[in-house]
């Protein structure tokens with residue numbers, strides 16, 4: 227032990243340095259976000275709750291094609307597709323449930339959907355006292371989608387899935403099959 | 413006679429109130445200080461700036477279920493937290509927190525509950541009794557973690573109490589008394605009379621031993637949460653758990669008070685011209701400085717390893733404190749002759 231280390235040991239130099247550092251941090255600006263009172267702005271590509279979307283004429287987009295169910299790595303989606311009872315040329319999802327207790331928010335289902343019926347939003351604070359409360363039916367997803375229309379469009383734009391929507395084409399990936407121009411549900 | 417009794421009862425009630433509120437708000441203060449030192453805000457939700465947090469915590473702890481492990485030794489398990497708390501509480505009896513006695517309608521209240529001539533010895537003895545609470549609680553829980561925590565605590569308290577006692581002897585030699593009131597009075601008249609200057613080694617030794625005795629970081633091995641879950645009170649819950657907690661914080665206040673009285677002149681103002689500030693305020697200021705120092709150390713230092721702790725206690729602290737006593741005694745003998 228040299229004289230210097232001995233002196234350092236006697237005078238607690240290292241501890242004093244540590245104390246100085248902690249004291250300095252005591253007067254620094256705090257980085258805590260007081261969550262329910264102040265919120266961070268989320269990015270447009272934020273992977274929040276998934277919603278179902280509608281066309282401009284209020285008709286729901288989902289055609290019950292099962293692609294989202296097929297790609298979902300967490301098996302969170304269940305689709306029962308069927309012929310639409312009123313419009314025999316059109317298919318729809320007779321039952322659609324999304325289990326948010328299983329969903330890992332990977333966003334694959336949105337990429338898989340051929341008609342942009344799905345999108346993610348900035349909603350995340352949906353807790354429930356029961357597990358069933360987090361298994362969303364199609365109606366719930368549609369309601370949430372109506373609430374977060376602009377967020378879902380922003381998500382699709384940021385994720386490069388909006389291009390063909392603006393192209394005005396009535397066929398192809400984003401309009402399948404051509405929709406009857408009525409206002410009633412789908 | 414009756415008047416004396418009433419005076420003492422008033423002081424006891426006042427002291428109890430002050431100590432218990434201080435303990436409650438120490439938990440708040442600790443969380444705030446720790447939070448601020450880690451760039452966080454600490455409790456903010458209950459009341460403005462979280463000021464009602466201790467109240468909410470108290471309600472929570474009281475309303476929690478009281479679980480006693482089925483394999484535990486029930487009687488000892490129940491009594492152990494009390495054994496830990498009561499000595500801490502009655503140690504306050506000899507702490508002189510002010511200078512003046514008040515006379516009011518024939519009732520005299522002193523700034524202490526009692527001034528016994530072995531004051532400091534009384535405090536040391538009681539802190540040893542408090543260690544029994546920890547030991548018995550750990551043993552009676554019948555759990556590995558509790559037992560290990562209790563064993564560590566016993567070893568630690570024994571080694572560091574020795575150092576604390578030896579460190580104090582230097583001050584006692586200077587003051588020539590064991591009474592805390594007399595020790596305080598002997599340091600009056602400016603900060604250059606405080607015993608921190610002739611006894612700086614003893615001061616550092618006492619502070620380190622004090623932290624170790626109250627089981628605070630970096631000496632919190634008995635409750636090392638990363639190895640022993642919660643150490644000796646792993647199995648405790650609800651009110652009994654909070655009794656241990658209260659005892660720990662009360663011990664912190666006692667160690668701070670003793671350090672204030674022995675080394676920083678107690679209620680004496682640092683300069684005689686600052687005498688217009690009530691002595692009680694000076695006392696509180698110094699005690700709170702030490703309490704803040706406890707938190708500060710906790711925010712800064714990691715926990716020691718067990719063998720380091722023992723080595724440091726027996727091979728460094730003990731020889732130093734012996735040397736301090738011998739040197740102090742020699743110097744005093746030379747000067748006084």
Ligand code: SF4
Pocket residue numbers: 276297298299300301302303324328329330331332333334335336
């Ligand atoms: S985000 Fe991923 S896990 Fe969730 S439903 Fe879609 S595909 Fe399944």
Ligand code: SF4
Pocket residue numbers: 287288289290291292293294295305319338339340341342343344
């Ligand atoms: S992929 Fe799209 S259209 Fe197909 S079932 Fe899923 S949501 Fe409906």
